Amino acid sequence: MSDTMQAIVYDDFGGTEQLVLRDVPAPTPGPGEVRIRVLRAGVNPVDWKVLSGGLRGLLTHVTPIVPGWDAAGVVDAVGPDVPEYAVGDEVLSYARKDWVQEGTFAELVTVRAVDVARKPAGLSWDAAGALPLAGLTAERVLDAVEAGSGDTVLVHGASGGVGTLAVQLARLRGARVIATGSPSGHDRLRALGAEPVAYGDGLVDAVRELAPDGVDAVVDLVGGVMEQTLAVLREGGRHASITDHGAGEHGGRWVWVRPDGARLEALAQRVVDEGIDVEIAASFPLSDVAGAFEQSMSGTTRGKIVIHVAD
Ligand SMILES: NC(=O)c1ccc[n+]([C@@H]2O[C@H](COP(=O)([O-])OP(=O)(O)OC[C@H]3O[C@@H](n4cnc5c(N)ncnc54)[C@H](OP(=O)(O)O)[C@@H]3O)[C@@H](O)[C@H]2O)c1
Structure with a gap:
């Protein structure tokens, strides 16, 4: 397996011109973590607010930064002491960590197992990527x-x-x-x-x-x-x-939303069982996170924007 991956990265705060698609080291899951091969990553206004530097008073940032806090995909590696997940599990997560550094607009992301939810079979990948934070x-x-x-x-x-x-x-x-x-x-x-x-x-x-x-x-x-x-x-x-x-x-x-895998899992199941509509406004490839941010910044998005990272 390759020890690098493609990710959207920025080295300095600013606008979408800072966003670059490049190879970076693939993250390794630590104790209590899983690594997700990302298929979809939801876009939230906070992503471009973080990029602008607007959240420096609230969160610790470590550059270079891979933006993105929502992910849906398949577990591809499991860290020590994570008996509840196995390689191949289909999951989603609001994957915000204690500091801003390794986000979800990437081929791979590590996430605390407690922040992970199992994806119900009836939930589309787009909806799974869009649902967590919102x-x-x-x-x-x-x-x-x-x-x-x-x-x-x-x-x-x-x-x-x-x-x-x-x-x-x-x-x-x-x-x-x-x-x-x-x-x-x-x-x-x-x-x-x-x-x-x-x-x-x-x-x-x-x-x-x-x-x-x-x-x-x-x-x-x-x-x-x-x-x-x-x-x-x-x-x-x-x-x-x-x-x-x-x-x-x-x-x-x-209210400032916290990650909560158990609650997200229950919500994802309700989306399927109760017919909640997770509307997808637009989908962008990983190479065009800048376009996705610009759409989000317009303030006119109806529903959710997702990044299509892989099939
Ligand atoms: N504290 C937290 O934990 C937390 C979590 C999530 C989001 N947020 C923040 O909450 C805000 C909303 O997030 P979001 O993801 O829902 O954003 P969003 O999807 O980008 O919201 C876009 C919508 O905002 C509506 N809008 C713009 N100005 C409005 C106004 N004056 N009155 C009513 N509607 C207006 C537009 O509706 P029309 O098309 O009808 O004009 C548009 O559809 C963002 O600022 C985000 O950063 C905070």
Whole structure:
């Protein structure tokens, strides 16, 4: 077996011009780790935020960096003391580590076994690559507002990767969902079970029309919407944000998703069993991660972008 692999790498923070496809040493799985031969790797806005250097205050970075935190593929090597996985197992993972260095936009990636989930047979590779970070985030932010049966939940930013999953998962919890998105995406939000409203100036009035007594919970997936959130929340209502670090100062929660293999495995099974749609907006080859980042940076992606690393 070759001791090198192809990966997208950058040596300095900046824009997509920093991204280079090159040969790098293949990683070796350490104790408690598996190595995954990556077939698909999901793209998340955090990938280009890390590239820009914008997360240097929050995470430790070691260059050169292979970006990417989502992976789906086949276990091709197992480190010491990992009895639960074997070579050939089909898996997916939200593979964020304690520091930023060896990511998933590569032919191979090592991942802690506790962060790995088995891929259900009925889940497509594209969906498996797209689901991890966004799906776990959707679950955690709904947990943070205790979204449940009988609640009316407002989801800011419902059309994106996290939003489309949050809408469906909130509906499956028995909540009524009001969802913000551009009007051109409203039919799609309706099909996911939400009552869509446009974002921007008329947002508060539109939500009040649908929920005159206020909403029970607000989930913010876009940022910059605290004023609208507080204007539509009923007294005693709950709110959480995945983008607004200051949500706690307004009685809400800031959520920063953690890897969780067991929870991801349960979620992947629910996607199959309950027909949750993991919508794929676009697919790019490993050689064009820059193109994928540029699409993600446009802020107009509906669903998820995946990198097709191998068949
Ligand atoms: N804290 C965490 O753990 C965590 C985890 C995941 C993501 N995030 C962050 O959460 C954000 C969303 O992530 P994502 O993966 O869902 O992003 P995404 O897929 O790129 O979201 C794109 C969507 O955002 C919508 N949008 C843009 N501006 C909006 C506004 N003002 N109001 C409502 N919708 C708006 C657009 O909807 P239309 O097409 O309808 O205009 C577009 O479809 C990103 O900033 C990401 O970095 C944080």
